[in-house]
Amino acid sequence: MNDVLFQGIGMTSRRTRDRLISRLREQGISNEQVLVTVRDTPRHIFIDEALSHRAYEDSSLPIGFNQTISQPYIVARMTELLLEDGPLETVLEVGTGSGYQTAILAQLVGQVYSVERIRGLQEKARKRIQQLRFRNVMFRHTDGGMGWPDKGPFDGIMITAAPEQVPEELLTQLKVGGVMVLPVGDGNSQVLMRVRRTGDEEFERETLENVRFVPMLAGTVR
Numbered sequence: 001m002n003d004v005l006f007q008g009i010g011m012t013s014r015r016t017r018d019r020l021i022s023r024l025r026e027q028g029i030s031n032e033q034v035l036v037t038v039r040d041t042p043r044h045i046f047i048d049e050a051l052s053h054r055a056y057e058d059s060s061l062p063i064g065f066n067q068t069i070s071q072p073y074i075v076a077r078m079t080e081l082l083l084e085d086g087p088l089e090t091v092l093e094v095g096t097g098s099g100y101q102t103a104i105l106a107q108l109v110g111q112v113y114s115v116e117r118i119r120g121l122q123e124k125a126r127k128r129i130q131q132l133r134f135r136n137v138m139f140r141h142t143d144g145g146m147g148w149p150d151k152g153p154f155d156g157i158m159i160t161a162a163p164e165q166v167p168e169e170l171l172t173q174l175k176v177g178g179v180m181v182l183p184v185g186d187g188n189s190q191v192l193m194r195v196r197r198t199g200d201e202e203f204e205r206e207t208l209e210n211v212r213f214v215p216m217l218a219g220t221v222r
C-alpha cells in the first residue's frame with residue numbers, strides 16, 4: 001500500500017494520518033507493522049462521502065443499515081492481538097461491515113475469508129476491496145455464526161460484532177494453535193476476548209478490556 005491510493009480519491013495529508021498513528025501509540029498500540037498498515041490504508045474509501053472528512057479521527061462512524069465502521073483504535077488493537085503469536089496464513093473475519101478491517105487484515109495475513117449477514121454492506125465492501133486491488137480476500141453473504149466450514153479450519157478468526165457467548169461452532173473451525181479475537185457480551189456490557197486453541201479439546205481464554213460493538217445477529221438480510 002502506498003500514497004498512490006490516496007491520489008485522485010481525496011488526498012489526505014500524511015500529517016493527518018501521522019496524527020492518528022501517534023494517538024494509537026499513546027493508547028498502547030505497539031505493533032509497528034499494524035501501525036504502518038493503519039497509517040497507509042485509506043479509511044475514507046470505506047465511509048460515505050458526507051462523513052469522509054472524519055475518516056482519520058479515532059471514532060466509529062455510521063455506514064448505513066444501523067451498523068458502524070469500527071474505531072481505528074479497536075481495529076488496531078484487535079489486529080495486534082490476533083497477530084501477537086506470529087504471522088497467520090488464513091483468517092476468517094465475521095462482520096465485514098464497511099470492509100475496512102478486511103483491508104487491514106488483507107495486508108497482514110495470507111488469505112482473508114470475510115462473511116457478512118447484510119448483503120448491501122457486503123456488496124459495497126467487495127467493490128472497495130477490488131478498487132484497492134487486494135487479491136487475497138474472499139467474501140460470502142451468510143450468517144457468520146455458521147463460519148465458513150468449507151474453507152476452515154483457520155489460523156485466526158476475528159469477530160467484529162458481539163455475540164453473547166463465544167460461538168461454539170466457530171471454535172470448531174479454529175486450527176489447533178489458532179487464535180480468535182472477539183467482543184463478548186450484551187448491549188450494555190461487553191469485553192474483548194482472545195481464545196487460543198491449545199489442543200483438540202483445549203482452549204485458553206483471556207478477558208481483556210471493555211468494548212462496545214453492535215450485536216452479532218442470526219440469519220441474513222437481503
Ligand code: SAH
Nearest residue numbers: 069070095097098101117144160161216217
Ligand atoms: N469491521 C467492520 C465492523 C462493522 S459492524 C467495520 O469496521 O466496518 C459489525 C458488522 O457485523 C455489521 O456489518 C453486521 O451486519 C455484521 N454482523 C452482525 N452479525 C453477523 C453475523 N451473524 N454474521 C455476519 N455478520 C454479522
